[in-house]
Amino acid sequence: MKLIDDLRAEHDLIEQVLGSLRTFVKVRLAGLGDPADGVRFMAFFRRYAGDFHHHKEEEILFRALAERAELPAHRGPIAALTGEHQRMASLLDGLEGLLGSTLAASEDRTQVEALAVDYSRSLWRHIDAENSVLYPQGEERLRRFHVRDLPSRPMTDSEAAAREGALALLAAYPPMHDAEVHRGDGCVACPSFGVTCEGLEYEWWTELEWEEAEERRDD
Known part of the structure; x- marks a missing residue:
């Protein structure tokens, strides 16, 4: 499905820019770098x-899963991932006034680092959950209802400019690797697992899928 292929490719870029953001914050805390680049990072995460x-995920993919594949929209993966989008947007609210500032106050320095770590780790784990669970399982369930493709849309001028700006940021601030973030495949990778979502099997599986799983377990 082209839409999902596009979303995966967008994830690849977002992942890299998250690592670049962490490098930028580290550089700024050392008193180096250009504060104006913080505004460019913010434009990428807001606009792109x-x-x-x-x-696109919420208005095209999630809506199709709810309306055309008859999956619950107000609980389970769709609701959980939408909630994560909202939480990460609130983290950006906190970062917005800090990324482009001088970071002269010690509390600003502490806060910008904490928010950047929280935002990057949350979004990395969110991407893992979507890539390994939502996208493949969502595509399979849409096909059961004879939905084999979904429309996408081109970037606006501001979204395209934010993407181009991020490519320059990647060159200026090579992405760092965070060895402490817990990443992986499956529902356990999702920040919402066990909190606002009980996992794909409990939220999406049909009785037939449970019966097939039981039969495989008995073999």
Whole structure:
């Protein structure tokens, strides 16, 4: 499905820019770097990751899963991932006034680092959950209802400019690797697992899928 292929490709770029953001914050805490680059990072995560990528997920993919594949919209994976989008947007609210500032106050320095770590780790784990669970399982369930493709949309000028700006940021601030973030495949990778979502099997599986799983377990 082209829409899902596009979303996966967008994830690849977002992942890299998250690592670049962490490098930028580290550089700024050392008193180096250009504060104006913080505004460019914010434009990427607001315009490209938010207005473009997350909006396509919610308004095209999630809506199709609910309306055409008859999956619950107000609980389970769709509700959980939408809630994560909202939480990450609130983290950006906190970062917005800090990324482009001088970070002269010690409390600003502490806060910008904490928010950047929280935002990057949350979004990395969110991406893992979507790539390994929502996208493949969502595509399979749409096909059961004879939905084999979904429309996408081109970037607006501001979204395209934010993407181009991020490519320059990647060159200036090579992405760092965070060895402490717990990443992986499956529902356990999702920040919402066990909190607002009980996992794909409990939220989406039909009685037939449970019966087949039981039969495989008995073999």
